[in-house]
Amino acid sequence: ILHDYxxxxxxxISLTKSLAKELIDKGIRVNSVAPGPFWSPLQISGGQPQSKIPEFGQSSMMGRAGQPVELAGTYVLLASDESSYTTGQVYGVTGGKQIN
Structure with missing residues (x-):
């Protein structure tokens, strides 16, 4: 495990919850997104050992890594009025993989 990461x-997570509490009186909602395994330039350029690239993301319930476009809907929802009663939450977009 990467301890610093x-x-x-x-x-x-802690910052999201504390800022949500601090800023709600100003009408500011604070949420965050915790992506699971997603393909990005980081994965290919050293984010994963080359030997692990073929199985990257296979431990998710969907059996694959996500594509960056699959995160967009969560960000759009959080920026919209549809989530006007949502604050202090961490959204796991993980392909079903548990976040702790």
Whole structure:
């Protein structure tokens, strides 16, 4: 496990929740998105060892890594009035893989 990466993810969750509480009186909603395995230039350029590229994302329930376009709907929803009663949440877009 990448300890520094895991620590930053935990910090983002904490920051999301604390900012949501702090800013709600100003009408500002704060949410975050926690993507699971998604293809990006990082994966090919050293984010994954080359030997693990063929199986990248296969541990998700969908059995594959996501494509960046598959994150767009979550961001659009969070930016829209459809989520006007949503704040302090972390959305896992993970292909069904559990986030902790």
């Amino acid at each position: 895991a620590a930053t993810k935990a910090a983002i």
